[in-house]
Each structure stands twice: as structure tokens, then as C-alpha cells.
Amino acid sequence: MYQADLMEHAARFRPAQQDPTSNLSACPALVLNADYTPLAYYPLSVWPWQTAIKAVFLDRVDIVASYDRKVHSPSLDMKIPSVIALRQYVKHSEFPAFTRFNVFLRDRFQCQYCGNPQQLTFDHVIPRRLGGKTTWENIITACAPCNMKKGGRTPKQAAMPVRRAPIRPTSWQLQQHGKRFPPNYLHETWRDWLYWDIELEA
Numbered sequence: 001m002y003q004a005d006l007m008e009h010a011a012r013f014r015p016a017q018q019d020p021t022s023n024l025s026a027c028p029a030l031v032l033n034a035d036y037t038p039l040a041y042y043p044l045s046v047w048p049w050q051t052a053i054k055a056v057f058l059d060r061v062d063i064v065a066s067y068d069r070k071v072h073s074p075s076l077d078m079k080i081p082s083v084i085a086l087r088q089y090v091k092h093s094e095f096p097a098f099t100r101f102n103v104f105l106r107d108r109f110q111c112q113y114c115g116n117p118q119q120l121t122f123d124h125v126i127p128r129r130l131g132g133k134t135t136w137e138n139i140i141t142a143c144a145p146c147n148m149k150k151g152g153r154t155p156k157q158a159a160m161p162v163r164r165a166p167i168r169p170t171s172w173q174l175q176q177h178g179k180r181f182p183p184n185y186l187h188e189t190w191r192d193w194l195y196w197d198i199e200l201e202a
């Protein structure tokens, strides 16, 4: 079949049972890289079932495990993939993008002054008015109360030491941090591919 036909074919799939209570969106596929490690840990790399099935028909992925749940098309029945592996290895860039999310992940979603995991904001360690830059090395996760308390002062002036000196992390380091945050949803077939239990305490 040509690619267009394949896409068309995948598009014709519909749920096996049109039961409004059966939630197909609860059947995402865990996406593994070609080396069978998750493409990303946090957020965990998962695709909706439609995307996973299209990728199967386009020969871009191998099916590693499946749900019992089937979908039908006019010409075939297919179990919904629960774990798929990319055929082509996706190389991660060495350094992650400097984003709010990645700063939180570097700091493990904890205030770097008091450890509070709630009401998280960002703080310039050296305040902007004192020339502090918006960079990996000067932005840290801080809870709102600490941020207020510190105000426009340096950590030394405020007597609020930073727990971990902010650094520019590597992608590998962020992946390690991501392993600390298991997803809410974890299908049994995923467990072999996610090693949440071997956390390394830094």
C-alpha cells in the first residue's frame, strides 16, 4: 500500500465497542526510542492510540506490547498497542532548552530556599536590578512565600542560602530527574520499560 492509503486506512479505524463508558483515550502507547528506553521520562513519552496505530502502518515503530482492547477497520482487527519502539533512533541534544518547565525539573519541583513543592515561582538569585541575568545559572525555583520574603535582595543579604547552586543541566541529568516523577497512569505492560524504583539519591 502507498503511504496515503495507509494513512487513510488508519483513519478508518474506529473503536471496537461504541460504548460511551469505555474510554479509548485511556489507551495511550508508551513510546520507546530505538534502544528501548523511553523517549522521555517526564512528561512521559506517550502517544494517543490513533497516532500509535498510524505509526505502525507507516512502519515507523514496532509493537512491543498491546492492550487487550481491539479496534476494527473494514479490513482488519487490531489490538491497540500499549508499548511501541521507534525504528529510527532519536538522538537527544546534549543540552535541554532553557524553559520554565525544565528549570522546575532541574530543581525537582521544589523551592530551592525551603524545599516547599507548592506555589512554585521563579526567582532571580542575583536580582535583575543588581544585574542578575535570566539564565540557567541565575534562575531558580522558589515558592511564592520565599520569593516575597527574599524580595530584591541577594541570598546573602536575605540570609536565605540556595540549596543547590543553579547550573545548566545536561539532557541526561534532566532525564534522571524526570524518573522521579512516575505518571498517574501506568499500564502493566509499561513497567518493564520504566525503572522508577532504582532512583539515585543525589
Ligand SMILES: [Zn+2]
Binding pocket: 111, 112, 113, 114, 115, 116, 142, 143, 144, 145, 146, 147
Ligand atoms: Zn520556599
